[in-house]
Amino acid sequence: DTAVxxxxxxxxxxxxxxxxxxxxxxxGHDTMYWYKQDSKKFLKIMFSYNNKELIINETVPNRFxxxxxxxxxxxxxxxxxxxxxxxxxxxxxxxxxxxxxxFFGQGTRLTVV
Amino acid sequence: xxxxxxxxxxFNVPEGATVAFNCTYSNSASQSFFWYRQDCRKxxxxxxxxYSSGNEDGRFTAQLNRxxxxxxxxxxxxxxxxxxxxxxxxxxxxNTDKLIFGxxxxxxxxx
Numbered sequence: 001d002t003a004v005x006x007x008x009x010x011x012x013x014x015x016x017x018x019x020x021x022x023x024x025x026x027x028g029h030d031t032m033y034w035y036k037q038d039s040k041k042f043l044k045i046m047f048s049y050n051n052k053e054l055i056i057n058e059t060v061p062n063r064f065x066x067x068x069x070x071x072x073x074x075x076x077x078x079x080x081x082x083x084x085x086x087x088x089x090x091x092x093x094x095x096x097x098x099x100x101x102x103f104f105g106q107g108t109r110l111t112v113v
Numbered sequence: 114x115x116x117x118x119x120x121x122x123x124f125n126v127p128e129g130a131t132v133a134f135n136c137t138y139s140n141s142a143s144q145s146f147f148w149y150r151q152d153c154r155k156x157x158x159x160x161x162x163x164y165s166s167g168n169e170d171g172r173f174t175a176q177l178n179r180x181x182x183x184x185x186x187x188x189x190x191x192x193x194x195x196x197x198x199x200x201x202x203x204x205x206x207x208n209t210d211k212l213i214f215g216x217x218x219x220x221x222x223x224x
Binding site: 031043045050056090101104107 | 155
């Protein structure tokens with residue numbers, strides 16, 4: 001069983017479209033995250049949720065809207081996609097914040113054309 | 114200036130070599146330290162936490178120097194399977210809700 005799973009793995013879409021990425025973790029963790037890895041491979045946090053509550057919004061454009069229906073799920077919806085949104089998006093989870101290990105999903109490679 | 118800085122490499126080493134990576138962090142409020150490993154087109158995975166006294170896990174040794182704000186990772190007897198990008202990661206004591214990643218150091222071990 002995959003601990004943190006995200007879908008889809010690949011997403012190719014046109015500028016201006018709206019798309020969603022889903023994430024689920026079966027580890028019983030309280031905290032979930034979205035990270036973005038850009039073309040230079042730099043990983044940067046976007047959002048952090050703890051028990052369905054938003055903890056961090058790291059100056060991400062409001063075209064990006066995370067939604068956590070329960071603590072096992074954290075989905076990412078992106079409106080009006082732009083070329084610069086092309087990146088790999090990783091979902092992650094950890095038990096009670098980050099002095100312990102974070103487990104990452106396999107990533108969603110988003111390409112905006 | 115990035116909060117966590119690493120030499121991007123690549124480090125190209127033969128099997129059996131010993132290789133060391135360094136990492137510096139700029140925020141003195143950094144509390145927890147980790148090395149993560151990321152294989153090509155895969156997700157990052159925790160390699161090891163880094164403790165103040167230094168710690169070892171098999172062929173891997175991590176050191177922390179808080180005074181110099183410096184972390185290191187030593188890999189002994191390199192294997193082909195060690196080829197990956199090694200990410201230095203910190204958290205801050207006043208905000209443990211995010212991992213702050215370095216840009217990563219790429220290691221390529223050749224036969």
